[in-house]
Amino acid sequence: MLTVVVSFIVASAPILYPDYSLFTRRARDGVDRLAHIRERHDDVKLGYLDRDDDEFKEVVEVIELIFSYDGEPERICMAVGPVSSLGEFTGFGMQYGISENGVLYVVEKSGDQELLQWQPWSPSSTLQMQRLSRGVKQRAQERSHTITVVSAVLWATISIIIVI
Numbered sequence: 001m002l003t004v005v006v007s008f009i010v011a012s013a014p015i016l017y018p019d020y021s022l023f024t025r026r027a028r029d030g031v032d033r034l035a036h037i038r039e040r041h042d043d044v045k046l047g048y049l050d051r052d053d054d055e056f057k058e059v060v061e062v063i064e065l066i067f068s069y070d071g072e073p074e075r076i077c078m079a080v081g082p083v084s085s086l087g088e089f090t091g092f093g094m095q096y097g098i099s100e101n102g103v104l105y106v107v108e109k110s111g112d113q114e115l116l117q118w119q120p121w122s123p124s125s126t127l128q129m130q131r132l133s134r135g136v137k138q139r140a141q142e143r144s145h146t147i148t149v150v151s152a153v154l155w156a157t158i159s160i161i162i163v164i
Helices: 002-020 022-035 056-065 083-090 123-127 130-163
Strands: 039-041 044-050 071-080 100-108 113-118
Touching: 002 022, 002 130, 022 044, 022 071, 022 130, 044 056, 044 083, 056 071, 056 113, 056 130, 071 083, 083 100, 100 123, 100 130
Parallel strands: none
Antiparallel strands: 039 044, 044 071, 071 100, 100 113
């Protein structure tokens, strides 16, 4: 019976986990929450996730993968507004770009800010958080591969023990 259950996990994990896991749901919810305005500062609209938000850990995991981020984040922010206002608000000094734009950045424990994504001539890719959304799927697939490998090793071990 145990081998049947493990066999099912080996077969279904790569198919089901990336779309239906708790990790995927929380990470997608976190990306969606970044898009919702939580504060306004003059012309800049700010969406963010704090360390105590449920989705924070999953979104950090995706950011580490996609943007090669390696720090201690306290807050993940998405600021949207005119380029000159974004530069002034974030302190990153953006001056050039087209139309309303967005900047994705992390506020670290030390108070420093780490710029993750800023596309001055292609605002839609930042505003739609395309890389972050693709990263959720990629990280979920990596996790499903790990589950599959561990389950396959467990299945092989159980099979060998039963035969012996």
